[in-house]
Amino acid sequence: MKPIQDQELQRLAHGVVLGRTADGGPVERAVAALEADDRRWLRRRSRAAWRRRTALAALLLAFAVALPTAVRLAAPHGVITATGDAHEAYLSVCYVLENQNPSVS
Amino acid sequence: MNRRRLVWMLVVALCLVAAGLALWLPRYAAAQRVSDLYRRYEHNPHLTVAYLEDFSVNDTVAVDVVTITAIDAAGWDTLKGNFNIVDYPPELLPFIDTMAIEYFYAAKDDYSRGMDSVRLNNDFVAVSRFKKEVTVFEIKEEKQIMSILSYNIKKQKEN
Numbered sequence: 001m002k003p004i005q006d007q008e009l010q011r012l013a014h015g016v017v018l019g020r021t022a023d024g025g026p027v028e029r030a031v032a033a034l035e036a037d038d039r040r041w042l043r044r045r046s047r048a049a050w051r052r053r054t055a056l057a058a059l060l061l062a063f064a065v066a067l068p069t070a071v072r073l074a075a076p077h078g079v080i081t082a083t084g085d086a087h088e089a090y091l092s093v094c095y096v097l098e099n100q101n102p103s104v105s
Numbered sequence: 106m107n108r109r110r111l112v113w114m115l116v117v118a119l120c121l122v123a124a125g126l127a128l129w130l131p132r133y134a135a136a137q138r139v140s141d142l143y144r145r146y147e148h149n150p151h152l153t154v155a156y157l158e159d160f161s162v163n164d165t166v167a168v169d170v171v172t173i174t175a176i177d178a179a180g181w182d183t184l185k186g187n188f189n190i191v192d193y194p195p196e197l198l199p200f201i202d203t204m205a206i207e208y209f210y211a212a213k214d215d216y217s218r219g220m221d222s223v224r225l226n227n228d229f230v231a232v233s234r235f236k237k238e239v240t241v242f243e244i245k246e247e248k249q250i251m252s253i254l255s256y257n258i259k260k261q262k263e264n
Binding site for chain 2: 052056059060063066067070080081082083084085086089090092093096097098
């Protein structure tokens with residue numbers, strides 16, 4: 001392996017490996033440690049990406065479930081659709097039911 | 106642009122779209138559930154029309170109701186023609202309670218035709234000459250007729 005100067009190693013490691021090379025061990029070990037760090041970092045990044053994807057999928061699923069539920073709750077049975085005053089229409093039906101006069105029908 | 110920022114913007118946009126849909130969809134869904142009778146008079150400028158879904162007659166029975174109210178004389182003439190409402194002879198008017206509501210059964214396909222021989226092919230129609238209003242109880246089950254009648258009879262006894 002091509003020898004690497006400490007300064008260059010520090011530059012490559014962005015300060016991550018400084019603590020590990022402080023014991024003055026061989027450069028190969030430091031590079032191996034750096035590579036191991038890289039692998040760990042890659043695994044962490046992979047896990048983080050997976051978590052983000054899962055969270056996004058869960059969010060979408062929640063929307064898919066929540067939206068129809070919200071629609072059902074917001075438009076329950078008994079809804080009044082009217083071109084005029086809906087409340088007056090409701091009262092009118094109540095009035096009609098309460099005021100039958102069979103003798104006229 | 107940072108990818109994470111892009112994802113968050115997407116999520117926020119999704120939330121906004123979902124909120125908009127949640128507000129708009131119920132109105133749309135409600136507008137789609139109205140009956141043919143409501144649709145028939147919906148755009149008539151001389152009438153106001155209302156559709157009451159599942160109007161509760163009692164604890165167990167509900168019925169869909171359409172009310173059609175004439176705004177002007179042209180609207181009332183339309184209702185009289187379509188529901189076969191005949192004017193009383195003038196000499197009878199002093200003896201008639203103009204506030205009274207008249208009830209009859211009429212065939213669902215043509216309310217001016219009168220009653221169909223099959224009971225469930227009819228709707229229960231109430232006419233208020235005073236308010237120039239027609240109320241149609243859209244009958245789908247036998248128990249709805251019985252509930253409306255028994256409710257009325259109960260009210261008559263109470264009065």
